[in-house]
Amino acid sequence: MVDSSDRQRAHDEFLAEAQELIESLSRDLLLLDESQKQGQSNPDALNDLFRGVHTLKGLAGMFGFERIGSMAHVLEDLLEDLRLGRAELTQHTLDVLFEGADGFQRLMAEAKTGELADIDLDAFSTLIHSVSKAEQSAPNILADYDLDPGMLSVLTEYEEHRLRTNLEHGSTVYRLRIRLPLDVIDSALEDIKQRCKNVAEIITYLPSMDGGGGDSIDIEMLMASQATEADLRAALDRQDGKLTVVQRRVRISRSPDPRPPVPSQRPKDLPEPTFAQAAPARTQAEQSASLRSLSSVVRVDIRKLDHLMNVVGELGTVRSGIGRVVEKLRNGGDAMRELASETHRIHRTFNRYLTEVQEGVLDIRMVPLSQLFDKVAVIVRQTARDLGKDVRLLVTGSETEVDKLIAEELADPLMHIVRNAIDHGVEFPEQRAASGKQSQATVTINAYHKGNHVVIEMSDDGRGIDSASVRESAIRKGLLSDQAVADISRQELLQVIFMPGFSTAAQVTDLSGRGVGMDVVKTNINRLGGAVDIESEEGVGTKVTITLPITLAIINALLFEVRGRLMSIPLASVQEALRLDSSMIGTIEGREVLTLRGETLPLCRLADLFKFAGESPIHSFVIVVVVGNRRLGLAVDRLAGQQDIVIKGLGRSLANVPGISGATDLGDQRLVLVVDAASIMDEVLAPKGNHLLVGGPS
Amino acid sequence: MNDSLVPAGEGPLAVEETGMREFLGFVVGDEAYALPLSSVREIMRLPPVTEVPRGPHDVLGIISLRGQVTTLIDLRRRLSMPESGITARTRVLLVERRDETLGLLVDRVLQVYRLREDEVELASVLGADASSYVMGIGRPGVQRSSRRSDSEEAETDSSILILLDPMALLKQYGGA
Numbered sequence: 001m002v003d004s005s006d007r008q009r010a011h012d013e014f015l016a017e018a019q020e021l022i023e024s025l026s027r028d029l030l031l032l033d034e035s036q037k038q039g040q041s042n043p044d045a046l047n048d049l050f051r052g053v054h055t056l057k058g059l060a061g062m063f064g065f066e067r068i069g070s071m072a073h074v075l076e077d078l079l080e081d082l083r084l085g086r087a088e089l090t091q092h093t094l095d096v097l098f099e100g101a102d103g104f105q106r107l108m109a110e111a112k113t114g115e116l117a118d119i120d121l122d123a124f125s126t127l128i129h130s131v132s133k134a135e136q137s138a139p140n141i142l143a144d145y146d147l148d149p150g151m152l153s154v155l156t157e158y159e160e161h162r163l164r165t166n167l168e169h170g171s172t173v174y175r176l177r178i179r180l181p182l183d184v185i186d187s188a189l190e191d192i193k194q195r196c197k198n199v200a201e202i203i204t205y206l207p208s209m210d211g212g213g214g215d216s217i218d219i220e221m222l223m224a225s226q227a228t229e230a231d232l233r234a235a236l237d238r239q240d241g242k243l244t245v246v247q248r249r250v251r252i253s254r255s256p257d258p259r260p261p262v263p264s265q266r267p268k269d270l271p272e273p274t275f276a277q278a279a280p281a282r283t284q285a286e287q288s289a290s291l292r293s294l295s296s297v298v299r300v301d302i303r304k305l306d307h308l309m310n311v312v313g314e315l316g317t318v319r320s321g322i323g324r325v326v327e328k329l330r331n332g333g334d335a336m337r338e339l340a341s342e343t344h345r346i347h348r349t350f351n352r353y354l355t356e357v358q359e360g361v362l363d364i365r366m367v368p369l370s371q372l373f374d375k376v377a378v379i380v381r382q383t384a385r386d387l388g389k390d391v392r393l394l395v396t397g398s399e400t401e402v403d404k405l406i407a408e409e410l411a412d413p414l415m416h417i418v419r420n421a422i423d424h425g426v427e428f429p430e431q432r433a434a435s436g437k438q439s440q441a442t443v444t445i446n447a448y449h450k451g452n453h454v455v456i457e458m459s460d461d462g463r464g465i466d467s468a469s470v471r472e473s474a475i476r477k478g479l480l481s482d483q484a485v486a487d488i489s490r491q492e493l494l495q496v497i498f499m500p501g502f503s504t505a506a507q508v509t510d511l512s513g514r515g516v517g518m519d520v521v522k523t524n525i526n527r528l529g530g531a532v533d534i535e536s537e538e539g540v541g542t543k544v545t546i547t548l549p550i551t552l553a554i555i556n557a558l559l560f561e562v563r564g565r566l567m568s569i570p571l572a573s574v575q576e577a578l579r580l581d582s583s584m585i586g587t588i589e590g591r592e593v594l595t596l597r598g599e600t601l602p603l604c605r606l607a608d609l610f611k612f613a614g615e616s617p618i619h620s621f622v623i624v625v626v627v628g629n630r631r632l633g634l635a636v637d638r639l640a641g642q643q644d645i646v647i648k649g650l651g652r653s654l655a656n657v658p659g660i661s662g663a664t665d666l667g668d669q670r671l672v673l674v675v676d677a678a679s680i681m682d683e684v685l686a687p688k689g690n691h692l693l694v695g696g697p698s
Numbered sequence: 699m700n701d702s703l704v705p706a707g708e709g710p711l712a713v714e715e716t717g718m719r720e721f722l723g724f725v726v727g728d729e730a731y732a733l734p735l736s737s738v739r740e741i742m743r744l745p746p747v748t749e750v751p752r753g754p755h756d757v758l759g760i761i762s763l764r765g766q767v768t769t770l771i772d773l774r775r776r777l778s779m780p781e782s783g784i785t786a787r788t789r790v791l792l793v794e795r796r797d798e799t800l801g802l803l804v805d806r807v808l809q810v811y812r813l814r815e816d817e818v819e820l821a822s823v824l825g826a827d828a829s830s831y832v833m834g835i836g837r838p839g840v841q842r843s844s845r846r847s848d849s850e851e852a853e854t855d856s857s858i859l860i861l862l863d864p865m866a867l868l869k870q871y872g873g874a
Contacts, residue, residue: 565749610751611752612749648766651799651800652797653798654750654754657753658752660750662767669746671760673750
């Protein structure tokens with residue numbers, strides 16, 4: 001028993017760690033893709049990629065996931081060739097690498113479920129080898145430069161490749177000779193690395209045989225940079241170093257000189273120990289750096305956090321309980337007064353610490369949206385390439401944080417919207433050119449915090465949504481009657497896209513037409529207590545805006561009563577709550593509306609909507625809810641204060657109940673329903689019966 | 699608050715060894731029913747119920763089970779029995795259904811019956827009209843527990859138990 005649960009834990013541990021590695025692979029691949037498109041090389045990303053795959057290989061081997069291991073093995077071979085310049089990084093190579101990352105993802109699912117993923121490793125391996133053989137390295141440029149043969153001879157294959165690449169890209173090679181004290185050599189080297197990080201690439205460094213005393217050593221460094229000597233000097237900011245430019249031996253004309261490959265000179269007369277001494281020093285520095293960064297991060301199972309969150313939530317109800325006791329004591333006469341103030345002090349202190357704990361736990365659950373946007377970027381690239389469209393992705397606000405749970409639930413909707421945008425929105429390059437647009441389309445994602453909400457806007461500069469085809473499709477699918485379609489405004493028409501069973505694509509494509517549509521997106525977002533809105537202008541583009549609460553864990557809610565039943569609504573969706581005066585209520589086209597400071601908004605009597613039995617309601621208050629850019633007044637009987645609550649979902653048996661997002665325990669064993677403002681809004685604002693032929697569940 | 703009669707699945711005698719099967723008997727409306735004892739996790743008194751508007755007809759509402767939101771199904775409605783109101787003997791049976799625990803409201807809990815092979819008849823004896831959730835008829839004939847009080851015996855004929863299949867009974871509530 002113990003043995004198998006240990007194994008399960010190890011298995012889980014592997015999955016978690018491998019998942020992180022695979023996610024960072026995608027990130028590095030995107031960086032590579034970006035630099036490749038700009039005609040630059042990105043050795044850092046390539047190295048990270050190589051290390052990641054290598055680590056994954058090791059992990060998989062350790063835990064016995066052979067298929068992941070062999071996948072990593074073949075990828076590692078290709079990456080090694082790329083790193084050493086034996087193969088060239090092309091878009092085709094990147095495709096293969098992306099395919100590899102996707103393959104890992106599917107093999108992970110296989111490892112998780114035990115169901116064999118449909119991946120032909122042999123075919124993939126053949127593909128990889130065809131790629132790495134395709135390109136041979138360029139002629140050697142090193143012979144043209146006045147490089148110390150002693151130094152050249154100790155360069156590793158990789159360093160030599162980096163040096164060559166830099167020279168080919170027109171960088172200048174510098175030599176830096178600097179004396180460093182032995183006792184702090186690691187940190188001194190690290191300091192130099194940091195200083196020239198953005199200016200130059202350090203190819204290698206070696207301790208010099210001559211020079212230096214008992215407590216210091218001369219280091220010879222080879223670095224390549226696009227910057228001028230003066231700039232590099234300024235970046236280094238060290239007076240004691242001697243910086244020289246490595247000169248080119250032969251003067252050549254400006255045009256590139258096609259030169260036969262010259263074998264590199266590799267005299268073997270330099271003593272071995274030099275190399276042996278230099279290498280360990282560097283790896284050690286690298287290792288300690290990476291260990292440091294790892295040790296400050298703790299990976300936590302989200303379920304543990306959920307549990308903690310629940311406990312904190314229960315403490316919140318304890319706090320409210322004490323609050324009530326304080327109130328009672330206050331009204332209990334002189335004898336109680338002293339007790340009241342003492343309890344009040346305790347209550348206040350408790351409150352302060354509890355708030356801190358709450359915020360702390362919430363903060364742990366927060367993750368930056370970049371995790372999500374990286375995945376979206378992969379989708380954008382793949383979708384665009386599959387369809388033969390040219391798309392660039394601009395992301396802002398990826399550091400915006402949301403609850404981990406929300407980030408996870410958001411993944412599918414985002415992917416779907418982005419696929420839709422590229423598939424249906426973005427035109428082919430030639431069509432774009434013909435209509436006077438840039439042939440490269442732009443998909444923009446912008447995320448930011450707005451109060452207790454996070455807003456994610458996704459826009460494209462494609463063709464926009466064609467009203468005529470939406471109308472036609474809505475009628476054909478029986479979603480709207482001819483009459484309704486004629487009356488409807490463009491903004492209302494766009495809402496039709498969110499109706500179940502709607503899809504404008506003339507033919508269902510493999511990409512976005514998988515039977516799920518924007519209705520699923522909307523349902524998912526609503527379930528999280530959020531809203532999704534769409535704006536579109538024909539010929540100009542489409543913008544989808546998602547508004548979500550930052551966290552689902554603990555929220556501030558407004559309590560109210562409807563026909564004797566206590567209910568609650570997240571305060572985040574409440575604009576205001578006020579006394580309802582009959583003079584404020586009017587009727588427009590058979591619907592009740594509320595006039596508030598000169599503005600008109602629809603009114604919904606909750607007791608009627610929920611068909612609560614009992615005495616006729618008083619409706620003496622109205623709660624104005626706002627979701628996205630829509631508002632609605634909810635008539636209720638009585639307001640019952642504010643409280644922090646932990647929303648718990650209803651079970652699957654009640655998953656389809658409209659208008660309710662969950663329930664909360666206020667501490668007296670009685671559950672209070674939490675009203676879902678967004679879904680009530682959809683229900684109330686939906687076109688009336690005669691417009692709508694097919695509606696929600698009846 | 700929870701008067702757990704028997705910890706589920708931990709009967710003194712293992713089912714396989716004796717050829718006996720254990721059932722928890724209870725009354726709904728004017729019939730005696732039984733569920734496999736192993737499917738019942740706990741028996742509790744009726745806690746405060748929160749009504750869920752526009753939920754399925756059989757669902758009475760939700761209850762808090764140690765902070766966990768639990769759906770309460772009125773077995774009287776599910777089994778199309780008359781509703782006789784809530785009494786001091788009304789109980790909630792907690793039954794695990796895949797990933798969700800459901801509460802079942804019953805009018806009264808009888809006892810645990812250990813039925814021999816020959817005390818159980820298959821549902822097919824009832825013909826094609828039998829509901830899918832009836833898996834058989836139990837006749838705890840001669841073998842009786844001495845714990846049972848005679849007053850209960852008088853009210854309901856528990857000599858015939860309708861044996862319910864929990865999976866089929868609860869399938870409609872968002873399950874498989």
